[in-house]
Amino acid sequence: MTAVMNRRAAILGRAGVPQLMALLAILIVFSILAPSFRQIATYSNIIVHSAILGVVACGTTIVLISGGLDLSVGSIMAVSTVLVGSVLMTQLPILLAILVGVGVGALCGLVNGTIIVTTGVPAFIVTMGMMGIAKGVSLIIGAGKDMSIFPKTFTMIGTGLKWPGIILALCVLFIAFILGRTRLGFNAFAIGGNNTVSRLSGVKVKRNQVIYYVIGGFLAGLAGVMYTAKFDLATPNTGDGWELQAIAAVVIGGTSLFGGKGGVFRTVVGVLIIKSLETGLIHIGLGSFWQRITIGIVIILAVMTDSLQRKNE
Amino acid sequence: MGRIAKMVLVLVLCGLCLSTFAFGAGHGKNGKMLIGYTGFAPTLIFSFNIARGVEDKCKELGYEFVPLMPSETKAELQVQALDNAVIKGLDGLVIMPIDARALGPSLDAAQAKGIPVVVVDATVNHPSVKAFIGTDNLEAARMAGRYIVDKVKGQGELLLIGGQVGHPNGDKRAKGVKEVCEAAGMKVTFRPTDWMTDRAMQYATDDLQANPRITAVFSAWDPGALAVKQAAKALGLLDKLIIVGFDGDMANLKAIKAGEITATARQQPYVMGQSAVEVLKKVFAGKTDFAKEVLIPGEMIDKTNVDKFLQ
Numbered sequence: 001m002t003a004v005m006n007r008r009a010a011i012l013g014r015a016g017v018p019q020l021m022a023l024l025a026i027l028i029v030f031s032i033l034a035p036s037f038r039q040i041a042t043y044s045n046i047i048v049h050s051a052i053l054g055v056v057a058c059g060t061t062i063v064l065i066s067g068g069l070d071l072s073v074g075s076i077m078a079v080s081t082v083l084v085g086s087v088l089m090t091q092l093p094i095l096l097a098i099l100v101g102v103g104v105g106a107l108c109g110l111v112n113g114t115i116i117v118t119t120g121v122p123a124f125i126v127t128m129g130m131m132g133i134a135k136g137v138s139l140i141i142g143a144g145k146d147m148s149i150f151p152k153t154f155t156m157i158g159t160g161l162k163w164p165g166i167i168l169a170l171c172v173l174f175i176a177f178i179l180g181r182t183r184l185g186f187n188a189f190a191i192g193g194n195n196t197v198s199r200l201s202g203v204k205v206k207r208n209q210v211i212y213y214v215i216g217g218f219l220a221g222l223a224g225v226m227y228t229a230k231f232d233l234a235t236p237n238t239g240d241g242w243e244l245q246a247i248a249a250v251v252i253g254g255t256s257l258f259g260g261k262g263g264v265f266r267t268v269v270g271v272l273i274i275k276s277l278e279t280g281l282i283h284i285g286l287g288s289f290w291q292r293i294t295i296g297i298v299i300i301l302a303v304m305t306d307s308l309q310r311k312n313e
Numbered sequence: 314m315g316r317i318a319k320m321v322l323v324l325v326l327c328g329l330c331l332s333t334f335a336f337g338a339g340h341g342k343n344g345k346m347l348i349g350y351t352g353f354a355p356t357l358i359f360s361f362n363i364a365r366g367v368e369d370k371c372k373e374l375g376y377e378f379v380p381l382m383p384s385e386t387k388a389e390l391q392v393q394a395l396d397n398a399v400i401k402g403l404d405g406l407v408i409m410p411i412d413a414r415a416l417g418p419s420l421d422a423a424q425a426k427g428i429p430v431v432v433v434d435a436t437v438n439h440p441s442v443k444a445f446i447g448t449d450n451l452e453a454a455r456m457a458g459r460y461i462v463d464k465v466k467g468q469g470e471l472l473l474i475g476g477q478v479g480h481p482n483g484d485k486r487a488k489g490v491k492e493v494c495e496a497a498g499m500k501v502t503f504r505p506t507d508w509m510t511d512r513a514m515q516y517a518t519d520d521l522q523a524n525p526r527i528t529a530v531f532s533a534w535d536p537g538a539l540a541v542k543q544a545a546k547a548l549g550l551l552d553k554l555i556i557v558g559f560d561g562d563m564a565n566l567k568a569i570k571a572g573e574i575t576a577t578a579r580q581q582p583y584v585m586g587q588s589a590v591e592v593l594k595k596v597f598a599g600k601t602d603f604a605k606e607v608l609i610p611g612e613m614i615d616k617t618n619v620d621k622f623l624q
Contacts, residue, residue, distance in 0.1 A: 017319050024326035031330065036401040045400050049393050144505035146479030148414045159418060231388055231415040233479070237507055240387065282397040288384040 016254045016266035023273050030280030037283045050275045051164035052226045058171045059219030060246040061267045066212045067192035067259030071127040073220040075134035076108045077239030080224025082142030085234020094154045105221015106214050113213030117206035138236040148233035158229025175264040192259025252302040349398045351381035352409030358562045359582050366586020388412040395419040405593040406430045413437040429596045431589040435481050444592045446607040448580045450482045453611025454489025457578045460613050461529045464555045467497040469528025472520050474513045475505040476533040486533040513537040517544035535560035569619045576615035
């Protein structure tokens with residue numbers, strides 16, 4: 001059964017090997033073209049800049065595998081960061097701020113998922129609406145306010161490599177566990193692969209779908225918390241465009257945009273491919289406009305590969 | 314491709330990757346000093362002009378110009394470009410901060426590598442910063458405020474389209490204009506926009522419609538003034554309002570000439586860029602005879618003197 005095979009592939013990552021080789025090829029090419037690329041600092045820097053996007057992309061992975069789509073994750077980051085900032089500015093405990101951040105993310109996910117499964121309105125539209133609502137809320141709460149300079153014990157979780165790396169690793173393992181070892185994860189592949197058949201086989205499709213959106217929202221909220229800690233400020237300008245970046249990373253990594261197959265380790269590779277390209281282009285002296293062109297081309301190539309593979313199946 | 318073959322290929326590529334370390338990390342090309350500049354996205358003319366100033370001075374002094382401007386004005390993109398450039402290795406940095414609050418760790422990294430930093434436009438408090446070159450925003454804003462009060466004879470209300478609260482220039486410009494106008498008895502409505510022109514347009518449209526007592530609009534940066542002009546035009550209020558901007562962008566000078574905008578406070582971004590590189594030149598030579606803070610006075614440009622600047 002395809003769902004079983006895809007699930008195994010998700011854990012073992014066998015299907016993600018071409019992307020891994022692509023990543024290594026990119027790193028080698030830049031190492032040859034730019035002497036300054038060949039330092040440990042370059043690689044640790046890539047991981048530092050990958051952490052927050054990685055966390056968001058973990059959530060996007062499971063949503064996409066289940067056949068869903070969430071365009072609101074960027075705005076969820078924004079509302080999370082302004083709430084975290086607000087809590088911190090009133091000197092309330094840091095833990096409360098973090099809980100509020102991830103909590104509002106999960107709540108947005110819950111709203112998204114519930115509307116999608118009860119009304120049947122396409123996920124694209126619902127999450128696009130939530131994108132506007134969450135952004136608007138974040139502006140109402142945070143526009144024109146100076147929320148910055150937070151306690152060191154908080155910003156620590158966003159600074160450097162250690163804590164962001166640990167948080168990213170935990171998120172990756174969390175999603176990998178769900179996808180590989182739980183009924184919930186198994187169902188994601190089934191629902192994404194064939195929604196109707198899953199429902200007829202007794203899978204509680206609607207309930208599961210809501211949970212996937214909650215997970216995605218939770219991780220977006222967590223990314224908002226990490227962003228606030230890393231940059232030591234909370235503004236509603238956070239997260240603009242991140243939903244597309246997360247989708248790009250997941251797709252480049254090898255998870256199908258149309259659902260039914262994929263894996264979170266592949267997503268990590270996808271994020272690293274994007275960030276390695278961005279970093280490498282700076283090292284060879286090409287500016288940020290080239291980064292956007294390159295990433296755009298890579299996305300198209302990745303989706304083309306996915307389509308061709310689907311045709312062959 | 315067989316599974317074993319794939320694994321072998323992956324291991325070979327990993328090995329190749331790691332072996333590149335053996336060749337050692339390099340620096341720049343042909344021994345030229347690398348001067349990096351990062352600011353707002355080049356779509357902001359002000360930042361673009363600073364970049365031109367830096368680049369031209371670099372050419373003149375035989376330095377290599379490394380452009381690090383993000384394609385979108387986002388603090389995280391500036392930080393990413395900075396971090397990568399510091400790792401790549403630079404000899405000097407000129408920074409126009411998008412959000413000074415976000416730059417701490419990146420400047421720490423620059424300091425650790427001994428890279429001197431000159432900051433332009435908005436102040437940053439950090440030991441790696443050798444000098445600051447910018448407009449005296451507070452004084453220039455007061456000057457703009459006095460211009461407005463003079464034009465409307467202290468009548469009516471002022472709509473203040475601000476930048477980002479927490480951005481030193483946004484704060485100073487709002488403060489300067491507000492001070493002077495309120496002292497003259499005008500009520501001031503403040504709308505921060507995070508430097509986003511679409512928000513400026515939105516606020517201008519809403520407030521101009523809702524409040525007929527507004528006689529003047531000040532925008533803390535020139536693109537905002539253009540957005541206000543569009544809003545006023547759409548409402549048919551263009552000839553009833555005094556619209557004043559801040560920066561001295563060519564697009565606004567043209568609008569002033571055409572009578573659509575009243576005035577702007579001129580900055581000298583090109584000169585700032587050039588001066589920054591000159592400071593770095595002195596730092597490289599081990600000299601310390603330069604001013605740690607250079608405040609360039611602003612200048613009001615309106616229809617009476619705009620021709621001089623349209624050359």
